[in-house]
Amino acid sequence: MTALLEVSNISKSFTGLRAVADVSFSVPQRSLFAVIGPNGAGKTTLFNLIAGVLKPDGGSITFGGARIDGLRSDQVCRRGIGRTFQLVRPFPALTVEENVMIGALLRHPDPSEALRRAHDVLWRLDLFDKRMQLAGALTLPDRKRLEVARALATEPKLLLLDEVMAGLRPTETDRMVEILKKLNRDGGLTILLIEHVMRAVMSLATHVLVLHHGAAIAEGAPEAVVRDPEVIRSYLGTEAV
Amino acid sequence: MIGRMVHDVPRHVLWLLGVLLAGLLVAPIFADDYLLTVLILILYFAYTGQAWNVLMGFAGQLSLGHALYVGLGAYAAAALYVHYGIGPWIGMPVAILISVASGAIIGFLAFRFGVAGVYFAILTIAFCEFARIGFDHFGWIGGSGGLFMPVSNHTQNDLLNLRGQPVMFYYVMLALTVIVFVLCHLLLRSRVGYFWQAIREDEEAARSLGIATFRYKMAAIVVSSAMTAPAGVFYAFYYNNLFPEQTFFILRSIEIILGPIIGGIGTLFGPVLGAFVITGLSEGLQELLTLYGFDTPGAKRLFYGVCLLLVVMVLPNGIWPPLARLLRLHRSRDTTGPQS
Numbered sequence: 001m002t003a004l005l006e007v008s009n010i011s012k013s014f015t016g017l018r019a020v021a022d023v024s025f026s027v028p029q030r031s032l033f034a035v036i037g038p039n040g041a042g043k044t045t046l047f048n049l050i051a052g053v054l055k056p057d058g059g060s061i062t063f064g065g066a067r068i069d070g071l072r073s074d075q076v077c078r079r080g081i082g083r084t085f086q087l088v089r090p091f092p093a094l095t096v097e098e099n100v101m102i103g104a105l106l107r108h109p110d111p112s113e114a115l116r117r118a119h120d121v122l123w124r125l126d127l128f129d130k131r132m133q134l135a136g137a138l139t140l141p142d143r144k145r146l147e148v149a150r151a152l153a154t155e156p157k158l159l160l161l162d163e164v165m166a167g168l169r170p171t172e173t174d175r176m177v178e179i180l181k182k183l184n185r186d187g188g189l190t191i192l193l194i195e196h197v198m199r200a201v202m203s204l205a206t207h208v209l210v211l212h213h214g215a216a217i218a219e220g221a222p223e224a225v226v227r228d229p230e231v232i233r234s235y236l237g238t239e240a241v
Numbered sequence: 242m243i244g245r246m247v248h249d250v251p252r253h254v255l256w257l258l259g260v261l262l263a264g265l266l267v268a269p270i271f272a273d274d275y276l277l278t279v280l281i282l283i284l285y286f287a288y289t290g291q292a293w294n295v296l297m298g299f300a301g302q303l304s305l306g307h308a309l310y311v312g313l314g315a316y317a318a319a320a321l322y323v324h325y326g327i328g329p330w331i332g333m334p335v336a337i338l339i340s341v342a343s344g345a346i347i348g349f350l351a352f353r354f355g356v357a358g359v360y361f362a363i364l365t366i367a368f369c370e371f372a373r374i375g376f377d378h379f380g381w382i383g384g385s386g387g388l389f390m391p392v393s394n395h396t397q398n399d400l401l402n403l404r405g406q407p408v409m410f411y412y413v414m415l416a417l418t419v420i421v422f423v424l425c426h427l428l429l430r431s432r433v434g435y436f437w438q439a440i441r442e443d444e445e446a447a448r449s450l451g452i453a454t455f456r457y458k459m460a461a462i463v464v465s466s467a468m469t470a471p472a473g474v475f476y477a478f479y480y481n482n483l484f485p486e487q488t489f490f491i492l493r494s495i496e497i498i499l500g501p502i503i504g505g506i507g508t509l510f511g512p513v514l515g516a517f518v519i520t521g522l523s524e525g526l527q528e529l530l531t532l533y534g535f536d537t538p539g540a541k542r543l544f545y546g547v548c549l550l551l552v553v554m555v556l557p558n559g560i561w562p563p564l565a566r567l568l569r570l571h572r573s574r575d576t577t578g579p580q581s
Contacts, residue, residue, distance in 0.1 A: 077451035091442035102439045105432050106451040
């Protein structure tokens with residue numbers, strides 16, 4: 001498998017604190033790649049470096065063969081990377097349909113065509129029936145799926161998901177896992193997710209990267225990573241085994 | 242074009258618009274001179290409110306200095322007429338160009354260097370103040386002494402040079418208001434309109450969807466300042482005199498935004514409804530007070546204040562949104578979903 005996203009020796013410091021230190025990994029085409037680690041491990045910083053919200057201090061990020069580090073987030077999106085936010089950020093005064101349509105307008109400038117695309121995405125995310133509701137009035141699980149829908153509407157090759165399972169009940173987590181699996185399997189979408197919910201990671205991920213204090217301490221298949229003594233000591237705790 | 246304009250507008254909304262427009266078209270037959278001037282004022286504020294609404298209501302950027310674009314438009318067209326005899330319709334593109342240039346400069350400074358929210362509002366006030374002080378010392382356009390248009394008693398309406406009776410000004414202002422209303426309707430349903438709304442709602446989320454927010458915020462201020470300038474041209478030819486102290490006075494900017502705030506920011510009908518309510522009522526109040534022999538020059542401003550207070554407290558989204566729900570004028574938008 002060829003790598004869609006290649007992160008090499010990337011670093012980012014905030015006034016002396018090394019949030020991400022010399023991290024390298026590559027995300028293969030069509031993989032479901034999970035980044036896990038304890039709070040403060042640098043997961044969200046890493047995520048923001050890829051998404052163009054932050055500029056790295058050093059290292060490079062290559063997407064589809066071209067450098068994307070240092071680009072603005074809108075440019076990163078246009079290259080084909082969609083993202084969600086850890087704390088959901090829907091456009092509250094607009095309808096669910098309009099939220100997703102705005103994402104679709106990126107590739108389909110004609111509003112009626114964008115609306116058609118938005119409807120397709122809403123079907124896939126189980127949100128079609130709620131398309132006329134205001135986004136601000138949705139429940140948290142619906143808003144989480146709306147975030148995914150809106151990002152998907154930009155037709156990304158790589159989808160970055162920042163803790164989309166956080167705050168979901170187990171049944172809703174399973175529902176989200178199913179949706180993501182389907183997107184990966186049927187749509188050929190590559191997904192990079194930051195996740196705390198190990199239940200989701202284990203059933204979803206094909207690759208896992210573990211961050212601790214800004215550094216990568218383990219990488220590989222999920223079953224192998226959770227047995228890694230270093231990972232158990234720093235993150236999972238001995239009771240997880 | 243027409244098909245796209247009326248697309249997804251419910252039939253009874255079109256009917257309502259038609260009735261409203263017909264009413265406004267025949268109004269001069271029934272209105273006396275005083276009522277006509279009030280109606281002109283209402284249309285003027287409906288127009289400027291609509292233009293301001295593009296920047297604030299659509300794109301979420303609060304300008305408190307829109308008197309700048311009115312003033313620049315007014316002075317540009319008036320100066321061309323007074324000095325070179327160039328008519329207002331040729332002066333208008335020049336006025337728009339000057340207005341857009343100043344809007345683009347303000348926009349560039351603000352959006353390029355991350356001046357947002359309250360600070361952006363202050364920047365717009367500052368530029369309007371620069372203009373006020375600068376024009377006070379600008380001899381070519383009369384300085385603080387004012388710029389006067391040649392006035393004679395017109396029995397004939399000269400539409401080409403905008404010289405004539407109030408009724409002509411009324412129809413010109415009505416035409417401008419209708420044009421800008423239709424333009425705003427098209428904008429709101431276009432790609433740029435949706436991108437503006439995304440930026441208004443959450444700029445970082447908008448950027449994450451590939452929207453080049455700088456470019457679209459620039460577009461908003463350019464469109465808004467361009468739309469505002471013709472109101473200035475009208476103002477100059479209607480009032481026939483311009484003074485920097487009045488034209489660029491901050492109260493002029495505030496008056497522009499009262500209509501949309503009271504009617505409903507970000508809506509199409511808000512600025513129109515707001516202009517009718519605030520100007521209609523305040524002129525009515527003034528008239529009533531004069532009728533009963535009260536000489537209260539500050540009553541209008543006090544009334545503005547009370548109106549603003551009431552709307553902010555009782556209907557923070559303006560009068561239009563609840564009214565629209567009452568009349569079922571919106572596309573079926575369900576707001577009754579569960580709150581979390």
